[in-house]
Amino acid sequence: MKLxxxxxxxxxxxxxxxxxxxxxxxxxxxRNGVDGQHLALVHDYDVIVLDAMxxxxxxxxxxxxxRAVKQTPVIMLTARDSIEDRxxxxxxxxxxxxxxxxxxxxxxxxxxxxxxxGRAQEPAQLKIANLQIDLIARKAWRGSERIDLxxxxxxxxxxxxxxxxxxxxxxxxxxxxxxxxxxxxxxxxEVAIKRLRAKIDNGFSxxxxxxxxxxxxxxxxxxxxxxxxxxxx
Amino acid sequence: MxxxxxxxxxxxxxxxxxxxxxxxxxxxxxVLERELTRHQNEDLNTNLQNMRYSIERFGDLEHWQRLQVKxxxxxxxxxxxxxxxxxxxxxxxxxxxxxxxxxxNQGEAGHGMLTLPITxxxxxxxxxxxxALADRPPVRLIVGVDTAPYEHTLxxxxxALTGLTLVAVALVMALGWWIARIGLRPLQRLSEQARALxxxxxxxxxxxxxxxxxxxxxxxxxxxxxGRLEEAWQQxxxxxxxxAHELRTPLANLIGGTQVALSRPRSASExxxxxxSNLEELxxxxxxxxxxxxxxxxxxxxxxxxxxxxxxAHEVEMTIEFFEPLLDETGTTVAIEGELRxxxxxxxxxxxxxxxxxxxxxxxxxxxxxxxxxxITPRSGAxxxxxxxxxxxxxETHLPRLxxxxxxxxxxxxxxxxxxxxxxxxxxxxxxxxxxGGATQAxxxxxxxxxxxxxxxA
Numbered sequence: 252m253k254l255x256x257x258x259x260x261x262x263x264x265x266x267x268x269x270x271x272x273x274x275x276x277x278x279x280x281x282r283n284g285v286d287g288q289h290l291a292l293v294h295d296y297d298v299i300v301l302d303a304m305x306x307x308x309x310x311x312x313x314x315x316x317x318r319a320v321k322q323t324p325v326i327m328l329t330a331r332d333s334i335e336d337r338x339x340x341x342x343x344x345x346x347x348x349x350x351x352x353x354x355x356x357x358x359x360x361x362x363x364x365x366x367x368x369g370r371a372q373e374p375a376q377l378k379i380a381n382l383q384i385d386l387i388a389r390k391a392w393r394g395s396e397r398i399d400l401x402x403x404x405x406x407x408x409x410x411x412x413x414x415x416x417x418x419x420x421x422x423x424x425x426x427x428x429x430x431x432x433x434x435x436x437x438x439x440x441e442v443a444i445k446r447l448r449a450k451i452d453n454g455f456s457x458x459x460x461x462x463x464x465x466x467x468x469x470x471x472x473x474x475x476x477x478x479x480x481x482x483x484x
Numbered sequence: 485m486x487x488x489x490x491x492x493x494x495x496x497x498x499x500x501x502x503x504x505x506x507x508x509x510x511x512x513x514x515v516l517e518r519e520l521t522r523h524q525n526e527d528l529n530t531n532l533q534n535m536r537y538s539i540e541r542f543g544d545l546e547h548w549q550r551l552q553v554k555x556x557x558x559x560x561x562x563x564x565x566x567x568x569x570x571x572x573x574x575x576x577x578x579x580x581x582x583x584x585x586x587x588x589n590q591g592e593a594g595h596g597m598l599t600l601p602i603t604x605x606x607x608x609x610x611x612x613x614x615x616a617l618a619d620r621p622p623v624r625l626i627v628g629v630d631t632a633p634y635e636h637t638l639x640x641x642x643x644a645l646t647g648l649t650l651v652a653v654a655l656v657m658a659l660g661w662w663i664a665r666i667g668l669r670p671l672q673r674l675s676e677q678a679r680a681l682x683x684x685x686x687x688x689x690x691x692x693x694x695x696x697x698x699x700x701x702x703x704x705x706x707x708x709x710x711g712r713l714e715e716a717w718q719q720x721x722x723x724x725x726x727x728a729h730e731l732r733t734p735l736a737n738l739i740g741g742t743q744v745a746l747s748r749p750r751s752a753s754e755x756x757x758x759x760x761s762n763l764e765e766l767x768x769x770x771x772x773x774x775x776x777x778x779x780x781x782x783x784x785x786x787x788x789x790x791x792x793x794x795x796x797a798h799e800v801e802m803t804i805e806f807f808e809p810l811l812d813e814t815g816t817t818v819a820i821e822g823e824l825r826x827x828x829x830x831x832x833x834x835x836x837x838x839x840x841x842x843x844x845x846x847x848x849x850x851x852x853x854x855x856x857x858x859x860i861t862p863r864s865g866a867x868x869x870x871x872x873x874x875x876x877x878x879x880e881t882h883l884p885r886l887x888x889x890x891x892x893x894x895x896x897x898x899x900x901x902x903x904x905x906x907x908x909x910x911x912x913x914x915x916x917x918x919x920x921g922g923a924t925q926a927x928x929x930x931x932x933x934x935x936x937x938x939x940x941x942a
Contacts, residue, residue, distance in 0.1 A: 352770045403808065429806040432833040434771050436909070437844050443809035465763030 252276045252366055255296045257287030257313065258328070259305055267300065270355050271362075284308030291317050298365050300358070301345070303329040311343050318344040324365045328353070356420045356466055363417065377412045380457055380472035384412050393455045403428065404447050411460065411470040420467040444468055489671075490664040497660030498653050505649040516641055520634045521608075525595065527565075528610040531558070531627045535567060536614060539625060543618025545575065552578055564630040566607060571623040579626075598628060606631045670696050674703065686714040726890035730772060730907065734765040741765075775908045779889065782915035788831040796860050796867055797824040799832060803839045804858070807847065815853040818843070822860040828867050828941050830920055835939070838916035839869060841909040842935055846873035849933065862941060866922050870936035878928040886926045886935070887914040913937050 254276050258264040264280050271278045279294070281287035284307035291299055291313065299317070303310035314325060327348040341348065347361050377384040383392045389405050391398045400408060410427045411419065421440040425431040428443075448460045461469050535558075538551050555567045555578060568579030598607045607628030616622045677690050689707045692700065745758035797820060804811075804818050811818060839858075846856050850873040861868045878886070885891050890907035914924045914937070921940035928934070 352773065354767075354770070403805070425806070430802070431806055431836055431840065433837040433840075434774060435806075435837075435840055435844075436771060437807070437810065437840065439807055439810045442813050446809055446812075464760040465767065 252297045252362070253279075253295075254362070255279045255281065255287070255290055255294070255299045257281045257284065257291070257299065257305065257310070258302045259283055260302070263302075266355070267358070270359075274359065276362075284310070284313050288313045288316055291323065292320060295321075296323055298362055299323055299325045300362075301325050301327050303327055311339060314343045314345060326358070326361055326365065354420060356418055357423065359417070360419070360423055363414075377409075377415075379412060379415055379459055379470060381455075382412070382451060382459055384408065391451070393451060398450055400447075400450060403443070404450065407443055407447055408451065411468065414470075416469065416471045418463050418467050418469045424468065489668060490661060493664040493667075494657050494660045497663075498657045501653045501656035502649070505652055509645040509649060513638070513642060513645065517638060520637065524608050524629050524631070524634060525610070527629050528595075528608065528627050531565060531567075531629075532610050532612060532625065535625055535627065536612060539569070539614050539620075539623065540617070543616070543620040545619060548576060548620065562630075563605070564633065566628040566630075568626040568628070569623050570626070571621050573621045576620055576623055597631075606635075670699055674699060678706070681710075686710065686717055723889060726907075727772075727776070730890060731769065734768045737765045738762055772908070775912060779908065779911055779915050782919055786919065787921075788834055788916075788919040790831050790833075791829045792832060793827060793829050794832055794835070796826040796828050796869065799830075799835055800839060800858050800860065800869065803836045803843065806836075806840065807843050810847060814847065816847055816850065816856060817854075818856045818858060820858050820860070823862050823867075824860065826860050826862050826867050826941070828939050830939055834916045834919065838913045838937055839871070841913050842869075842871040842937070845909060845935065846871050846933075849873060849875045851875075859936075863938075865941060866938040867941045868925075868936050868938045870925075870934050872932050872934040874931055875933050877931060878926070878933055880928075883926045883928060886910050887924050910935070 252275070254271055256264060256267050256271075256278060258267065258280070259282055261282075264282065268278050268280055279290055279296075281290050284305040286307075287301070287305065288308055301310045301314060305313070308316075310327060310329075314327070317323065317325070324346045325344065327345040328351060329348060330351040346365055349358060349361065375385065375387045377386065381394045385391070386409060389402075391400060391405065391408060406428050407424065410424065419427075422434050424440050424444075425435050444460065444462070452458045452460055457472055459470050459472060461471070461473070463469060535555065538554065542548070542551075555569075559566060566579065569577060570579075571577060594611065596609045596611070598609050599605070600607070608631050609626055609628045611624060611626040614623050614625055674690065674695060681688050689710060690703050692703055692707075695703055741758055741761055745755060800820055804820070807818075810816075843856070843858075850856065854874050857870075857872045859868075859870045859872070861870065882891075887910045889911040891910075892907060910924075913935075917924050917937040917939065920938075922938035924938075925936045926934070
């Protein structure tokens, strides 16, 4: 994915650059609105991450200028959590917005969602190592053994498996599985993950559902390195 | 220009005085004019009757000549009273400017007005016909009285009246200004009192006793505002302290943890551990900051947006479903009771957030295997959602303050390290209720604690 980050705060720009490059993205950085505008107009990016408050040309102006020429998807970053700002950003043609302080995971999720947009239909079957999931029949097998899951457990598994390799925060999981659109501050997700893990990972190998402490959960088949954080929650 | 009460009063006084004087003046003028007219008419009548008597009795020329002499005598030198006699016989004519008289006064007998063409003098006239006798043909007798003196009197009266009115209005204005100044003196005192209030002595109030009753409402209202201000100020100070305190723990953990990690050479996995721990603290900070921003927006009176009509019981079920893993784990059950068909217009995410805060509290404060009850009750234009859990009774004094930010029943208890419970949960419930035009309520007794919030129904 080819990205442009327009951000004047050096630390933010630096960690975004580092994190996104490690995720396999090609990242350009602009430290002010003028450079940002130039790069955005000259090159074709998959997504532009745009800070609202910038020296030179502010984010809203840059966005309007860009929209007059092309439809590159834009995620706005704003420190001001006011409805007017959000509305303004979206009216000016932003595809999404994130309020500072935002989590890196959330940004990643939004970027992937923007890139996923308009992609072909999902497969009906998912396979991770020897875990097989039938999304239509809503059934799962580990090897040849059928795993018995409740409706919500299956929904949780499907959410994780669809985004295999992608770290999902507890907030994102609560939103995707239970439609709870807020920082819930509860350990519900931890408990749910623990129970799902007991069903799909206990007694099976390799382990697929991993906890990334402080960040969330990821489903992937890892190389057997032996450092699997089993049931940290 | 800014409006001044004194000048407003003065102008109103002036207007009232002007209106009164004009009314009285107009009435007086009317009376005077009528009296003068009556006087003139009497004058005319006397002269007419007098002359008529003389004319009627004799019909010969000799007498007529004597009569002419009499009329000459009766006509004053200044011409203020005039006589005319008109007839077809040129011998029996009398008066100056007779040619014109004939043209002018062809009308019926009686009162009339007449302007002499040459001198331009105006006369009030009275005329009558007198029948023929002997030599004399029928004649027409006209008596005229000059109106100039009367008009002069009226004009003089009008000028005097206008002048006096203007002087009187000016005097009333001056007096009114003085009265207004005196009348407004208590306001002056009030503003002096208000000026004496200092920001650091918020407990000070305006003195009610020294002020007139008319200012009581204002003073009471002002004192009320001062009271609320003082309360808000104290709350703000306490609140700032709470925020600082709340942020201190994670910050201390971050600084301390990072310092310890950096003080010795360590393995990658140890650093990873530290970073993960830091991330947890940072997430906590972020969550506090976000919740504070949310509360600040609610405080500014922001109403809930994105409202949709929703089935309340359904939303309650969905939220309970979210807690199912946790409920299963602790063996807790939740029952939904009350009006299950209730509908409400709400922001669904906010509603779920409020209810999930209540459920989370209820689960945390009841023993494993407890039975929680969510009750939906429509009551006076609002729908109440109450969550009841068995647990330790909360003392009466704490109940109203439960919804305050960072308020904890047991002030020594800090669930540090726990992801949940940074003391804003119920404040958020209250904010959500307020944003939906509702309220909150907490009751506790007989081992059951019930916390409820309401949203305006439809």
